[in-house]
Amino acid sequence: MMMSTKEGLEIFTLTYAMTEDTSEETLTALDVTTRSSVAAVEEILQYRFRNKSLIEEALTHSSHTEAPSYQRLEFVGDAALGLAVANFVFITYPGIDPGQLSLLRAANISTEKLARVAVRHGLYKFLRHNAPSLDVKVREFALAVEEEGDEIPYAGAVKAPKVLADIVESIAAAVYVDCNFDLKLLWKYFSRLLEPIVTLENLEQQPVTMLYELCQKQGKHVNIKHWRKGLKNIASVYVDGKLVGSGCSEQKDIAKINAAKEALEKLCSLASLPVEDGSSGRVNDIQEIDGAKQKLNELCNKKRWPKPSYKVEKEVGPAHERRFVCSVQIETVSGTFLTSGDIKSKVKDAENSAASMMLRGLEDPKFGLGNIP
Numbered sequence: 001m002m003m004s005t006k007e008g009l010e011i012f013t014l015t016y017a018m019t020e021d022t023s024e025e026t027l028t029a030l031d032v033t034t035r036s037s038v039a040a041v042e043e044i045l046q047y048r049f050r051n052k053s054l055i056e057e058a059l060t061h062s063s064h065t066e067a068p069s070y071q072r073l074e075f076v077g078d079a080a081l082g083l084a085v086a087n088f089v090f091i092t093y094p095g096i097d098p099g100q101l102s103l104l105r106a107a108n109i110s111t112e113k114l115a116r117v118a119v120r121h122g123l124y125k126f127l128r129h130n131a132p133s134l135d136v137k138v139r140e141f142a143l144a145v146e147e148e149g150d151e152i153p154y155a156g157a158v159k160a161p162k163v164l165a166d167i168v169e170s171i172a173a174a175v176y177v178d179c180n181f182d183l184k185l186l187w188k189y190f191s192r193l194l195e196p197i198v199t200l201e202n203l204e205q206q207p208v209t210m211l212y213e214l215c216q217k218q219g220k221h222v223n224i225k226h227w228r229k230g231l232k233n234i235a236s237v238y239v240d241g242k243l244v245g246s247g248c249s250e251q252k253d254i255a256k257i258n259a260a261k262e263a264l265e266k267l268c269s270l271a272s273l274p275v276e277d278g279s280s281g282r283v284n285d286i287q288e289i290d291g292a293k294q295k296l297n298e299l300c301n302k303k304r305w306p307k308p309s310y311k312v313e314k315e316v317g318p319a320h321e322r323r324f325v326c327s328v329q330i331e332t333v334s335g336t337f338l339t340s341g342d343i344k345s346k347v348k349d350a351e352n353s354a355a356s357m358m359l360r361g362l363e364d365p366k367f368g369l370g371n372i373p
Contacts, residue, residue: 034059037126041171044121047189049178058170061129061163070170077173081109084187085194093200100200103210103264107198110213114168115160117193119145123167137161168193207260214267215239224256229363235259236361239267243339243361266340292356293348296328299359306331308358310351313340326350328358337361 038055042048049055054073062069082105089104096104107113118124119142144158172190179185191197203210208224215222223238229248235255237245244266247258289295296308314325324347327340339361341353 034128037128041123041126044123045171045175045189045193047175049174051178054174054178055171058174059126059128059167061127061131061134063131063134064128065130067128070166073170073173073177074166075173076176077169077171078109080176080183080186081169081172081190084183084190085109087183088187088191088197096200100203103203104198104200106213107203107210108194110209111162111165112160112209112213113165113194113198115141115162115164116145117168118164121193123171124164127163127167134161134163138164207257207264211237211260211263211267214264224259226252226255227363234363237263239263241335241338243337243357246357246360288353289356289359291352292359293352296330296355296359299362300330303332305333308355310354312347312350314343316343321345324350326354328354330358 034056037059038049038052041055041059057068058070058073060067060069062071085105085108086101089101089108093101093104119138124138124142138161141158141161141164172186175189176183176186212222220240225236225238227234231250232248233250233252233255235247235252235258236243237259245259245261245263247255247260247262249255249258293308300306300308309329311327311329312324313327315322316325317323323343323345325340325343326347327338328351329336329338337358339354339357341350341355341357344350344353
């Protein structure tokens, strides 16, 4: 017999339900160290748990086998925080598109973001665990975070340990369940911890982190390559071997940011994000190659590669204003390469844009082709 959703929720609620009176009994049963940790976390949150066992569970790593770990709560916390942040950005920015809403939500609940929340509020020291290797990783990351100051980094010097984000998500779930699944109350107590919240205004500082987070969730591999072209630094973003974005600047880091922005625009169908140095920083904007499709055909013929293969990847807009995005694939001695161009009003222009993007990507020194006119 299948259980109804309502019955399931009632059982789940009853499992964790506890009145204010019985919470003192649970607290008494906890050891002195755990009681101290619970009280400290309540002070940080400015929230008093009715059911102390919830926060105890939220502070228990799977390596601590003497009590249930935070893994189930982490699962709930991931979803609850995601929805709370989604509500916030939806209400705060009524005019932006779903792609930008998705990026804002992801920026505020990314592993990098939540790990910094854990460090800045000292939550890790309350975690019960039997894994000394965690201490080493967290200490290294915490030292790197201290050097960042108050700025919101788009990528840290040290990769954030996932355990730190897990702690934040599990504590969020503990609050969420304890307040009877009240999302408004969760946001009331947790929004302060998430500060500084990533806004639309500073989102452009986050593209590299967001690119890695987005692709990680989709099971895709990201590779960012760099080379110089005259006085310019060129960066190209490859996702699963496909060139999806290029950027340039006199500064290597800015070139990387510009490339990540273009990649995000294509992956999330975003409108262009503003760039700090006054230009879009795209390789395509420096010079989209005239007659690129013909030039690519000539190059493939010269190198005795098979003829390029084009495909319409996307069609948008009504029939009388239809626009297209095309991809091009080539087979070389180094492997198969696939990339897509910008959106155009005609298929032939979209194909030329894809060919131009491919030619720019082939300027990577590893191909030994040099500058392509």
